[in-house]
Amino acid sequence: MKKINSDLRIKIAEMVKRSGEGHIPSSYSIVDIINYLYENILKYDIKNIESEDRDYFILSKGHGCGALYVVLNKFGFLSEKDILDYSTSKGILGGHPDMTIVPGAEASTGSLGHGFPTAMGLALGLRIKNKDNRVFALMGDGECHEGTIWESANVGANLELGNLCGIVDWNKSASQLMPLDKLNEKWKAFGWEVHEVDGHSNSDLKKCFSNLKFNKTGKPKVIIAHTTKGKGVSFAEGHGPWHHKVPSDIEMIELIKELSI
Amino acid sequence: MKKIRNEFADTMFEIAESDKDLVVMVGDISHGILQDFNKKYPGRYYNIGICEPTIVNMAAGLSKVNLNPVVHTIAPFITERAYEQIKLDFGYQKLPINIVSVGGSFDYAQLGCSHHCYTDVSLICHLKRGTVTIPGSAEEFNILFKQSYKNGLINYYRIPDNPHGIEIKKDQIKFGKGICIKPGNDVTIVTTGTLLKNAVIASEKLSKEGISAEILYYHTIKPFDKELLQKSLSKTNNLVCVEELSAHDGLFNLCLRNSFNLSGIKYCQMAVEDFIHGYGTYDELCAKAGLSSEDIYNNTLNLINK
Numbered sequence A: 001m002k003k004i005n006s007d008l009r010i011k012i013a014e015m016v017k018r019s020g021e022g023h024i025p026s027s028y029s030i031v032d033i034i035n036y037l038y039e040n041i042l043k044y045d046i047k048n049i050e051s052e053d054r055d056y057f058i059l060s061k062g063h064g065c066g067a068l069y070v071v072l073n074k075f076g077f078l079s080e081k082d083i084l085d086y087s088t089s090k091g092i093l094g095g096h097p098d099m100t101i102v103p104g105a106e107a108s109t110g111s112l113g114h115g116f117p118t119a120m121g122l123a124l125g126l127r128i129k130n131k132d133n134r135v136f137a138l139m140g141d142g143e144c145h146e147g148t149i150w151e152s153a154n155v156g157a158n159l160e161l162g163n164l165c166g167i168v169d170w171n172k173s174a175s176q177l178m179p180l181d182k183l184n185e186k187w188k189a190f191g192w193e194v195h196e197v198d199g200h201s202n203s204d205l206k207k208c209f210s211n212l213k214f215n216k217t218g219k220p221k222v223i224i225a226h227t228t229k230g231k232g233v234s235f236a237e238g239h240g241p242w243h244h245k246v247p248s249d250i251e252m253i254e255l256i257k258e259l260s261i
Numbered sequence B: 001m002k003k004i005r006n007e008f009a010d011t012m013f014e015i016a017e018s019d020k021d022l023v024v025m026v027g028d029i030s031h032g033i034l035q036d037f038n039k040k041y042p043g044r045y046y047n048i049g050i051c052e053p054t055i056v057n058m059a060a061g062l063s064k065v066n067l068n069p070v071v072h073t074i075a076p077f078i079t080e081r082a083y084e085q086i087k088l089d090f091g092y093q094k095l096p097i098n099i100v101s102v103g104g105s106f107d108y109a110q111l112g113c114s115h116h117c118y119t120d121v122s123l124i125c126h127l128k129r130g131t132v133t134i135p136g137s138a139e140e141f142n143i144l145f146k147q148s149y150k151n152g153l154i155n156y157y158r159i160p161d162n163p164h165g166i167e168i169k170k171d172q173i174k175f176g177k178g179i180c181i182k183p184g185n186d187v188t189i190v191t192t193g194t195l196l197k198n199a200v201i202a203s204e205k206l207s208k209e210g211i212s213a214e215i216l217y218y219h220t221i222k223p224f225d226k227e228l229l230q231k232s233l234s235k236t237n238n239l240v241c242v243e244e245l246s247a248h249d250g251l252f253n254l255c256l257r258n259s260f261n262l263s264g265i266k267y268c269q270m271a272v273e274d275f276i277h278g279y280g281t282y283d284e285l286c287a288k289a290g291l292s293s294e295d296i297y298n299n300t301l302n303l304i305n306k
Helices: A004-018 A026-029 A033-039 A062-074 A078-083 A117-129 A149-160 A184-190 A202-210 A247-261 B004-018 B035-040 B052-064 B073-083 B083-092 B119-123 B140-148 B193-208 B226-236 B250-256 B284-288 B293-304
Strands: A056-059 A134-139 A164-171 A193-198 A221-226 B022-026 B044-049 B070-073 B097-102 B130-133 B154-159 B179-182 B187-191 B213-217 B220-222 B238-246 B266-270
Touching: A004 A026, A004 A056, A004 A247, A026 A062, A033 A062, A033 A134, A033 A202, A033 B070, A056 A062, A056 A117, A062 A078, A062 B293, A117 A134, A117 A149, A117 A164, A117 B052, A117 B097, A149 A221, A149 B052, A164 A184, A184 A193, A184 A221, A193 B097, A202 B083, A247 B154, B004 B022, B004 B035, B004 B140, B004 B193, B022 B052, B052 B083, B052 B097, B070 B073, B073 B083, B073 B119, B083 B097, B083 B119, B083 B154, B119 B130, B119 B154, B119 B220, B119 B238, B119 B250, B130 B140, B179 B193, B187 B193, B187 B226, B187 B250, B187 B293, B193 B213, B193 B238, B193 B250, B193 B284, B193 B293, B213 B226, B220 B250, B226 B238, B238 B250, B238 B293, B250 B266, B266 B293
Parallel strands: A056 A134, A134 A164, A164 A221, A193 A221, B022 B044, B022 B070, B070 B097, B097 B154, B130 B154, B187 B213, B187 B238, B238 B266
Antiparallel strands: B130 B220, B179 B213
16 A cells, blocks of 8 residues: 555656646645545546446546546546646646536536535535435545635535535645644534545455445535645655645756655 | 516516426525425425525536526626636536526615625626626516526526516517617617616607607627617617726626727717715716716717717
């Protein structure tokens, strides 16, 4: 598991290095979660990715799309060529996902605070249609500064969207400007079923996601995922210049070296 | 005269019978008049809350699972406040939605500028897949909504509080087509919404002065009926455009863009330049904004005598 996700991390860094664009640390904090979901939780048919029976995953923090792209590539939604052409005019992938051209991207996110309420609409729509599909939406802790996240926290609980699961990537990005502490208590106070998980531990993710009970009407769920921004590369962990930085040639060698241990 | 907002509720009730995918979400507006709908079609009506951006975001989710969302609340809040949601979730993502507003311009004449909205029409027009309809009577709403709401586009229906009160034959009401309310030879008066009433009053007064005004009424702003305008201007060479929309980008702008190939046209723009401060009736605020029938009469005389 660790080896595979190191590979995903190296692939993200290579995409960013080649194109000169991307958010490496924001992708590294969520790549283990997204990989786990596509490998173990989400229901989809790779031969019919628009199937009406699929579960929906929305990456609300669109700038972490490097993680989504490499996972979609791993599970057959995207080709190697798609990855190679990332952020160029030849390709379909860019610094934020465009659902009209990216297979598997359920929303064109980028402006924060859109994906999560859209996921809520999806959950409501599926319930109206009496469908059992589940909806997952991953948002950032910085994204939780946006008002629509908390509007949705109110609405989701009020509508009892038991088929909806939010995931907060609590990589403490927000702490550098406006800290969001007690996230657990905040969501609980809004009426959500709250779980906490180590977002880099496969066994923890397994324990959490496999025990979730989904239903058409009930408490919506939110997973507070404790993560590290830039996880896996010591000099990119935390905050500061690495948020939107392209590695130099030397840094790239160091990054691959650290991830290959 | 039936309120157009009541017709909105009745039309939703009527359509929902045959369209099982119609879902109505409101932001605590028209909740009372939608109760028949709510009772007859449970699970397809939601008074979501006072959170307009989220309501629009949610509509994108409904749209993605092939439901037909109708979102409804006060114009400035559902368009100006939630514009990024409309732009990105429906423009960028190419999803369909139906937005029905009340309280455009200064319809909430007693509530002040926080509830006024002059730029909504322009904002939706900026989106390639945006359509804008201002039905000025209950009948127009029913007909135009049914003609357009399933076209897969971003449809904006702006419901005026005051119907224009001018009788229009049913078969003349067609989405995307303007209507010649009164033929004339000397000047073309273009208008939309409630202001049709003032245009008709002004034209009657003008006729006493021997001036024959042709009145073109645009219930659909986008798509714009260019042919109707061109035909009229080729005859009159004078245009007075009367609208309760922003002077910086509204119906007058459309008239200019759709007539620049014609030469020798004289133009007069009557629109909203700035916030209409103060309180009163719709007609009083109209007068304050310079959009009364008297203003139309005077501006038309000035244009013709230029």
